Amino acid sequence: MPTPPLAGGTAGPTHLRPLIDTVLTALHDGATRRNGPLPAGGPHTVTQNLHHTTGPLIPDHGTGAHHALRTLVTALTEGAADPAHPHCAAHLHTPPLALAAAADLAASALNPSMDSWDQAPAASALETALTTALAAEIYPHTPQPDALITTGGTEANQLALLLARERHGPVQTICAANAHHSITRAAWLLGLPQPVVIPAPNGLMDLTALRHALIHHQGPLLVTATAGTTDTGQIDPLTDIADLTTTHNAELHIDAAYGGPLLFSPTHRHALRSLHRAHSVTLDLHKLGWQPASAGILAVPHHHDLHALHHHAPYLNADDDTDAGLPDLLGRSLRTTRRPDALKIAVTLQALGRDGLADLIDRTLTTAHHLADLIDKNPTLELYDRPTISTVLFRPTHTDDTTVATIRRTLLNQGHAVLGRARISNSLWLKATLLNPHTTPDDLQHLLTLVTDTHAHTEATTEGSTPR
């Protein structure tokens, strides 16, 4: 076999073009064969089909580029839970914009690595410009805010707790029961005391409980609040929380992984008033930012807040290189080799502009309200609450948790819909997390019909047993 061509250089594009054509055809064919939001049949069938169509993954003799691309991309697409389908709406699992995916191809072809300037001359300049601009959106009132690009909210939250630990020693984290699980994990990973978890009745951090915790726990204290909770998409009362942390001399981290991009919408940004009062903010653009994974941000009010991450490795940032003007990038992450995720984000922001992004956000939130309206009007369905962002919880009226769980799994197994689940106030709800700006009212009505039909069928066929 001839030596396979490379993606870069002047010859790279010529070699890439026919391969991409094969990939695009495979994406199309796989989606056509699936013909729905996810493959039918459940885990066993999907796994069997995948093994059957792909054959041995490490054959003695290679099958060639086009064959392997066609086989594996078609199989992956056919078996995908595709967030571009309006009935794939369980999680904060975004349908990426085509332009962002196209930009990501360039990132793969060029393969800049963000750990040293000599691997990423222009990419590091682009990343710096982008993180500076994003940090200024979050912290418009400080002269030198800064932001790091992360693999997502999990890494950003970890870094936030790490930075707090480096400022103050073993900080005691206080979060509410609605906080993302990555807060507790970060404390565990960093050797910090287990977070004090205060109640979140109605899905929001309880302010009386917070005041109590701030008075009764020994400092240094770090409160983490959530702007866009995982279960309900609610936003903690950020101003009150910021006031309490100021009064009690505690620090504040806001996990705005989900809700943060509302900043870009003049219609909705008021929901994030006081975001800038946090010592650090997590934001994900692979949720309400329509980026392929990953595209996370950790923002801080002052550039020097990131000093603790500075790290020295003579082959990447020798002092004399840094003195001679080579940017020192190693302290921009805990990772070493790192993808230029800034490229797809910058392409997206520039292509859409503020008004284009605001339009996508507004459209998505409107879709969620529309779904809530349809549920409200349907006497066989119960709405948990009006959406704050784009999460809508509902369940059939007069049902039990087992039936709710069965409806969800039935829709998954049939390949008809991907809905999430959330346990709130001791009941199980179906969760629709709407992120697809193309979803139409008809799509939403159809989704509800799938649920009510499945419910009726479940009721008719079970006397306590689970149908397949």
Ligand SMILES: *Cc1c(COP(=O)(O)O)cnc(C)c1O
């Ligand atoms: C999604 C999410 C996270 C985790 O982010 P990843 O990007 O999945 O690592 C953390 N916190 C909140 C509030 C989230 O919505």
